[in-house]
Amino acid sequence: MSLYPVPQDLQTEVAFRLPDNFRRPMRCSWADFNKAGQEVDCFLEGPSFDHDGNLYLVDIPFGRIFKVTPKGKWSVIAEYDGWPNGLKLHRDGTIWIADYKNGILRLDPRSGMMDTIVGTYHSEGLKGCNDLVFASNGDLYFTDQGQTGLHDPTGRVFRLAVNGRLDCLIDTVPSPNGIVLNKAETQLFV
Template identity: 60%
Template sequence: MSLYPPPQDRTTEVLTRLPEEFWRCGDSDWVRANKPGQKVASFLEGPSFDLDGNLYVTDIPYGRVFRISPKGEWELVVEYDGWPNGLKIHRDGRIFIADYKRGIMLLDPFGKRIEPFLTHRRSEGFKGVNDLFFDRDGRLYFTDQGQTGMHDPSGRVFRYDLENQRLDCLLDNGASPNGLVMDLHEQALLVAMTRGNAVWRLPLQQDGSTSKVGTFTAMAGGVSGADGMALDEQGNLFVCDAGNGCVWVFDRHAVPLYRLRSCTDGRTLTNLAFGGEGNRDLFITDSSTGHILKVAMEHPGKRLFSHSGQ
């Protein structure tokens, strides 16, 4: 970051907050494992819009998925035994969830049911899946983060061909792979390495393999690192900084453009999605406070295979 002029700061605004009726006592297996000694009312992730403009978000520690109407009304869609993180809506209407505890799951929002979709590879369970993404051909990419990090760089990135039911491991040496998105022309996969404080670039070859994997950009450091990501129609990359209360925006060459600061006192911005009129508004989960933040951008989000802008 210090190689370039300081990026321009912009401030977000609060769109809505998880209503108090949905706050929890603060204790769960996830809280004890990931936030020991803390009381956590919720931990929101996975924002994704459906065609009707409803925003879906997950609540990891309490196994919940919420739907927020365009009027800001919150509805509990499902509560189950799981740790749901990333969420994307397929263009056929299916809602896919990356569940750390159970693998890739499917949500039926009308029947309010969760069912397994992809729970293992060659009879071996995943380390702990984190986020997911569809390319323009409808193939599913997801990260398998688990407890990996600089001490154990064995996190994985997978691609699943829904039509042929083929699962390929594209990377198995990641230091905590988290959010992921493809570049503008879908020639490379960009993957946030949270505990490595960086975003990696994985060029995709015609045979489906990866080669010449490198660092797209290094982050500024801190107690966490790069988390959820999004792309706009110009190819600019938006990266949540889960420890510094902001979203970094880089151009396609990794030159920093903006820092979108949280307007709350929360420091844990984890995931984001484009939506709103013209797909020009960016919506961000402030996981530590239960807020959904919003900021208007010049360029629309890149429309992908899924229903949402992201």
């Protein structure tokens, strides 16, 4: 018995596959901790589409940002020393990245230039940013998950206002991961 209706069955199919030339089967420091030392060839996360239908993805262990065109052509638009977890496209065309190692980054896909938007809070490092979402007014909300969980419920949710003010909205979340606003932008779901 359920309070909710039975979910509808949907037909699905694979839209894109990572081409073999982008696979890097090897051990890496991210996989040593997160995948018990297994070899990984990629770990894709954070899908976001632009207005032209291009799909952008992060590759956590190898610090890569991929672009996939509507026709399925893959390219690496950035590669850097980091562990990107999520990304969102800003209305100005830049790509904002929640990076476990480096905080909140901004990438200009035209020039390839990247800069740090939020790297610390009250002069201390972040735990490990995971995901982010923009409000229609330009405010940025993001999760700071790190290795928190039920054993350590100290994950955080932040708001970076358009005026540059950074506020910690809550600091008692066990493993805050995804984040989204409701359509009216009156509620934040984590």
